[in-house]
Amino acid sequence: MTDFDVCLSQEPAAQQWGDNAPLSMNNTGATIHLSDSPDPLRSIAVAARTLDNLNISKVRLQGDWSFEQQWTFAMSYTRPRTPGTITWADTPDKDKLKNHFAALQFTRQLVNDTPEDLSPENLARRAANWIKELGGDKVSIEMTTGEALKDAGWMGIYNVGRGSERPPVLLEADFNPTGNPNAPVDAVLVGKGITFDSGGYSIKSSEGMLDMKCDMGGAATVTGALGLAMTSGLKKRVKLLLCCAENLISGHAYKLGDVITYKNGVTVEVVNTDAEGRLVLADGLLRATETGAPLIIDAATLTGAAMVALGKDYHAVFSMDEAARQKMLASAQQENEKFWPLPLEPFHKNRCPSAFADTANSRPQKGGGGAGASNAAGFLARFVNPEGKGWVHLDLAAAYNGSATSDMPVGATAKGIRSIARMLHDF
Structure with a gap:
């Protein structure tokens, strides 16, 4: 199975996804939309749960993610039984995230x-x-x-x-x-x-x-x-x-x-x-x-x-x-x-x-x-x-x-x- 790409955007989702939609899909993955969110980290957490509930088992975080954003996604996406796997975004935090995630x-x-x-x-x-x-x-x-x-x-x-x-x-x-x-x-x-x-x-x-x-x-x-x-x-x-x-x-x-x-x-x-x-x-x-x-x-x-x-x-x-x-x-x-x-x-x-x-x-x-x-x-x-x-x-x-x-x-x-x-x- 190929990785399901997840990226962040400060732009609103296209209208067909609904008013102020926090998540939209495309052919290769999903975009989490943070433009209108009063609590961006919570929006990421809710989106992560949505993706996990769709039984998407391999995700790859793409683009510009901070450490806290990636950590929040991992905390919410990783269920106890048959958890999905995460490929971290290509940022300087990759090794730190691996150590933190191992402890988690x-x-x-x-x-x-x-x-x-x-x-x-x-x-x-x-x-x-x-x-x-x-x-x-x-x-x-x-x-x-x-x-x-x-x-x-x-x-x-x-x-x-x-x-x-x-x-x-x-x-x-x-x-x-x-x-x-x-x-x-x-x-x-x-x-x-x-x-x-x-x-x-x-x-x-x-x-x-x-x-x-x-x-x-x-x-x-x-x-x-x-x-x-x-x-x-x-x-x-x-x-x-x-x-x-x-x-x-x-x-x-x-x-x-x-x-x-x-x-x-x-x-x-x-x-x-x-x-x-x-x-x-x-x-x-x-x-x-x-x-x-x-x-x-x-x-x-x-x-x-x-x-x-x-x-x-x-x-x-x-x-x-x-x-x-x-x-x-x-x-x-x-x-x-x-x-x-x-x-x-x-x-x-x-x-x-x-x-x-x-x-x-x-x-x-x-x-x-x-x-x-x-x-x-x-x-x-x-x-x-x-x-x-x-x-x-x-x-x-x-x-x-x-x-x-x-x-x-x-x-x-x-x-x-x-x-x-x-x-x-x-x-």
Whole structure:
């Protein structure tokens, strides 16, 4: 099959295509018309979805395309099942686009894989292998699995994952391009890697459970971001921590009323087994804090409350460090990704009270009650330095689409990998 050529035009489409038509066809391809568009990038995204829906499997971008225009087309054109292929426009951005697109594809494929194929160990192994492939001998890998988590004191990951026959894992990948094993760690990325979330004994409905293969979207996003930063010339030492588990029901699963004691002495009463992401992330944040890194970014598909607040267009940003929060938002703006700040104050640490422990893991009401996303962030704040200096929490509301939209395909989006990668370079 020959390539289907796609070009951009600032001229309106011929009248036979309709008033202000965004797309017209010819014998060899299509033209996207931007002349009357109030949002040219969205027009490109909608046109890309139109072409993909026509089952056009090979496109070649022709003429004058900017990096952002090509990236937007690729984000919207590339569906998860039998995706089409793209030949980039002949511009100076071709190599940059290839590196970015490789990170996009890795992130999306990881999230879109079936939960049967993506066990916690498989998630950790695939992430480790990809980072190792990119970094070679600059990358070292350590995995703590199953009962070894309990022995090491990583009680959040252990308890959430012990209900499954497939053991939970804490992955630690160390990218150290300095060649000095004693070099300080510049940043740590922590990802929630719940490969399937049934809700545990706080079981979800079938509708609520259908897309829960995406609950490891945080792990995929930070892995994709680190890989992208590495292929973009990152010179800093960065650790990647993935907190991987299946949240399932069995005779060995954790239960409501259990109390988990963490390495820092914080005790947590489980009042909702479906608020498991924060329980595994707590271990990752404790390990990240141990490294002394001045920047810690965690990413998670953590709360429905963030989606209620922001829809599926923005990722929510939380931090008690004003400078770190502003730097994260500036990185997102520079990378043309949508991030938005939500409140996090010291008092949010105490918004999930417990009579039996230092804190509960949520509030015993639907969705965790009002300010659920901020309360979840407040819970996590117990596991970093008391002032939260250098820590940014990302609640990934825009990580996954349960159905296709006019401008995005169904499934994982990989939104956020560019912003996190830039943050690693610039912080």
